[in-house]
Amino acid sequence: MKSSVWHPNTQMSEWEHFPEIINAKGVWLIDSQGKKLLDGVGSMWCNVWGHSKHELVNSITKQAKKLQHSPMFNLTNQPSEKLAKKLTSLSPGMNHVFFSDNGSTAMEISIKIALQYWSNLGVKKTKIATLENGYHGDTFGSMSIGYVPEFFINFKSKLFPTIKFPVPNKYRLPKNYTFSDYQNFCLEKIEEKLSNNNSIAAFVMESGAQMAGGVIIYPKNFQRKINKICKDNDVLFILDEIATGFGRLGSMIEYENQRCKPDIVSFGKMLTGGYLTFAATLTTDKIYNAFLDNFHQMKHLFHGHTYTGNPIAASLALTNLQLYKKHNLIQKLQAKSQIFQKRMDEFYELELVGDVRCKGMVMGIELVSNRERRTPLKSSKSINKLVFEEGRKHNVYFRTLGNIIMLVPPLAISSNELNFLLDGTLKTIKGIASKLK
Ligand SMILES: Cc1ncc(COP(=O)(O)O)c(C=O)c1O
Known part of the structure; x- marks a missing residue:
């Protein structure tokens, strides 16, 4: 669908159309083609319980x-x-x-x-x-x-x-x-x-x-x-x-x-x-x-x-x-945050990754083209578009900040879902690396 909406912080010429989200449940967004995306952005960093939480x-x-x-x-x-x-x-x-x-x-x-x-x-x-x-x-x-x-x-x-x-x-x-x-x-x-x-x-x-x-x-x-x-x-x-x-x-x-x-x-x-x-x-x-x-x-x-x-x-x-x-959410976050910490090294094994920073329920992964010189990654289209498209193939929704992939999932994400997000992020970075070669 051609968008009449002027999207935030977006070079509109890069987008033929935007996937249309028609439904969402828990950490999953579902688009009009029935594709499920794990919400790695947590509705722009604000989602706590996932989508459609009945109490809310x-x-x-x-x-x-x-x-x-x-x-x-x-x-x-x-x-x-x-x-x-x-x-x-x-x-x-x-x-x-x-x-x-x-x-x-x-x-x-x-x-x-x-x-x-x-x-x-x-x-x-x-x-x-x-x-x-x-x-x-x-x-x-x-x-x-x-x-x-x-x-x-x-x-x-x-x-x-x-x-x-x-x-x-x-x-x-x-x-x-x-x-x-x-x-x-x-x-x-x-x-x-x-x-x-x-x-x-x-x-x-x-x-x-x-x-x-x-x-x-x-x-x-x-x-x-x-x-x-x-x-x-x-x-x-x-x-x-x-x-x-x-x-x-x-x-x-x-x-x-x-x-x-x-x-x-x-x-x-x-x-x-x-x-x-x-x-x-x-x-x-x-x-x-x-x-x-x-x-x-x-x-x-x-x-x-x-x-x-x-x-x-x-x-x-x-x-x-x-x-x-x-739900004792804050106490529960500590165990989940450990998953981010434990899996950090897997990112450092990737050539495109310069730095990984995490605390609590957020992780920032800085992509570079030259590790030694710490040169921020650049490509002909925005890094955001590149990461978004690749992430979609692995059923994850990303929105980067320049060359930094931000993982900011709903706080109540389960351990399995968090591991799915991290696996999808690793696959996405590998996919980008092979595209940029
Ligand atoms: C630290 C901080 N302050 C203020 C804002 C602005 O919030 P809003 O987008 O709701 O205007 C943001 C948004 O990302 C933020 O991260």
Whole structure:
């Protein structure tokens, strides 16, 4: 079928047609030709239980029949209130929740809260510090804080400037550095800047790992040390757990695992198990209280969306979080994550594989054309198209990030299915290698 839809981040000229998914069950997507594909992308990193989970489907229909939407302007609704309580009980130090529609808007809200916080206090702190290679979404504010040159160069002139610091990537270290030296170098740079510049409002980073940056997993204590530098210098610490919270890296709340105390944190993606678009930005009493005053002081948060706190999405998120507890999901992930770890070496046996990185339920496989020089793999069409087509032959759905194959399956994938995914990935890489010869 020729598509009238303009697909996201897609060179449309490469695609005659897109396989049409008509049905899905568990980890399997079924297309209009009856072909089954294992969802290796987890509905773009947000799927928890697989598709058609009856508890989640029932939650949607039940709430839709009762109250499909009611705005948060002058009103409230029970699912949003209950969910806010649940989220603050799960997230240490957090007391207040602002709901939005997706990860990008949640990050916009994080920055707006931080900037208005200082403004409300009458303190002139307006700059935002971030890590290079981070990604926080596709809207202008989130592109500014998560500037990925390959993605956003066309919009650069309209993005606000940020202060950027390097991030340690073990596979691509600058010359003459050990991994440990480079970590120290990055931290020293941050400390030096933050302690000599009192106009920095906030430091923003992904929690645990840079996902879209290619599964760059932070070394132990790296995030915690940045948190401390921020605290010492009165800079707000904002974490983005949109892709890494709720189990993707093996922990429920990744900042807790990293022993951090953020001022603001955002969740999205897996919040609804991958069934509806929804996100949440959480903050502390300290931040929230700076927005309270007489109305005419105009200190209230200037942000709002039509669908903020949508009751269907909120009750769905509550059901999803109840299922985490009922099925003891986080504990179960540890055993499954071991499968990724145990099978890593099989990838290193392949000539096209330069590096393999994994943590929890995500694996990034970096494809290179020259292992010694670590040259990213290139081909006449996009690597994504190449991998997608080859993967389809082996019944796996892939979406790569440049030359990096991302394995981000539904969290509740069974061990057999995970092994099927890894076998299919190995076959796919071998297939590409023979095509490129
Ligand atoms: C870390 C991170 N933040 C923010 C976003 C943006 O989320 P959304 O695509 O829902 O706008 C993403 C999306 O992949 C992400 O990985």
